[in-house]
Amino acid sequence: MNGDLSPRAKQVLANAGQKYPQIKTGADIEVPSGFANAYDSVYVIAEALKLAGAYDRTKLRDAMFKVKYEGIVAKYDPAFVKGTQERMDGITTDYYKMQAFYNGMLMPVAATPT
Numbered sequence: 001m002n003g004d005l006s007p008r009a010k011q012v013l014a015n016a017g018q019k020y021p022q023i024k025t026g027a028d029i030e031v032p033s034g035f036a037n038a039y040d041s042v043y044v045i046a047e048a049l050k051l052a053g054a055y056d057r058t059k060l061r062d063a064m065f066k067v068k069y070e071g072i073v074a075k076y077d078p079a080f081v082k083g084t085q086e087r088m089d090g091i092t093t094d095y096y097k098m099q100a101f102y103n104g105m106l107m108p109v110a111a112t113p114t
Contacts (some may be wrong), residue, residue: 004111009072012039027105033073037091040071044079044090 005013005026016035017023026032044067049055051063067079074095081087102112 006072008070009036012036012072025105032106033099036073040069040073040076040090043071044069044076048079 013023013026016029022028029035044064047067047069048060048063051066052059064080065078065082067076069076069079074091076090079090086092097108097110099106100109100112101107
């Protein structure tokens with residue numbers, strides 16, 4: 001929730017600001033990456049529950065391998081790949097961003113002046 005945001009991430013931040021008026025920018029969220037990851041996680045789980053069709057542990061696990069979801073951190077297509085250790089993490093290294101503080105805000109290094 002820092003640096004240049006997608007339209008969806010901007011909307012999520014605006015919604016958070018409506019519920020919590022002290023949030024005006026991404027700098028007002030203590031751990032913006034954790035906020036965004038948690039947001040996506042909830043939706044990945046919700047999509048898996050829809051696919052599973054029941055609150056059954058095995059069905060839910062199996063559905064996690066079918067989830068396709070456009071998140072604010074990453075595109076989960078699918079969220080996980082069975083049998084591939086590297087893809088048992090929903091976020092691939094393509095989405096990792098080196099970050100640094102700039103003017104008191106944690107931002108992707110690419111978004112800070114050199």
